[in-house]
Amino acid sequence: MFGISSLSGPLHAATLIGIVLVEALVLHVGYGSVFKVAGDEVISSIEDQ
């Protein structure tokens, strides 16, 4: 998967961990944007209930 199986030992491991880190950072930014846009509205709607 992701075409990295040809890499060897430590490089393969470092690439895998790098991919996990990049995915985590992208998701943090992505969900962060969603929370920024919708967060206040959700909080307000809960407060109004």
Next chain:
Amino acid sequence: MAIGGVSLATIATFAGFGVLVGLIFGFFGMGSFLVPPILLVMGYDSTVAVGSGLAFVFGTAVIATLKHRDLDQVHPRLGVVTIVGTTLGIEVGKRGLLALRDAGMAVGVVGGAYVLLLGAVGTLVIRDALSAEGTGEPVGEEDRVTVPEWVSSLAEIDPIAVPADWLGRIVPFDTRISLPGGGSIAVWSLFAITFVTGVPAGLLGIGGGFMRIPALTYLVGVPMSIAVGTNVFALAISGGIGAFSWAQAGGVDLSIVAPLLLGSALGARLGSTITDYVPEGSSRIYFGAMLILSAVAVATKRVGARLDVPWLRLVGIALIVGSALIVSALVLRAAVTSIRDDGRKQAAPSD
């Protein structure tokens, strides 16, 4: 339909499970123990279950750390000493585990100690939270945890200053760490506390957050939200190192980690955010409840394995997931109630 050889149904299952684990992780700063049992039940090899679980913990801890940092709940210097103390403690514990294994006592001792520790720490945390005055009220300065007198006196002793001044001069950072909300602790006292909590973690083959967070809260005296933030910071570093090691052994499968992370990123952000809304007293009760339920689940699973009763092992795993679901629902409910109360207070006319 499949993506990268993985069916959409599997991806959705992993993502959904990721949301649950991420929520627990973001709120309590622990939960790594939830993943490997599920992967094992799904038929994955134990190397892949542990390695992918650790890579997932690394990614989720990075996200939770970033969110806790935004909320000013990560104490980097506390975290760095915690990492060093815990890592050395885990190494010592690991050697103890190998010695027990050689003596043929590992399974019984580890299983029993795990259940006892989970149950005992959970009971102590709940007892303390219920007996504390002001339970259920939003945390303020007056609600800060009280550091036991013997710990305060331990923190006042700076071992570096005792042997010789030259030792203090070669240490590249101040020998005391200022604590959030006032006070300070000697680096070596903090090191000793995190080392001691690291030993059983290494002995049991777990992350040890369930011991480290109460130790930081009760023995060091930091608020639980900062103990959680600092713990996930420590987990991000140690999880990354562990995941790298398992990846070299072929234990990290991205087709598992990527969808799990997709869900846990959302859960961890949500869990970290609501730490700001749930009162500290309630957080401690939920934390204790999570530990006690986990103790029952682990005990059931161990008994099932010992007596070779497959359905009992499945009941244990169902209990682990079920307790995570119940506690997550309670935490979300507490956060919603707190937000509503805030709304009512704001709407109420002032005198």
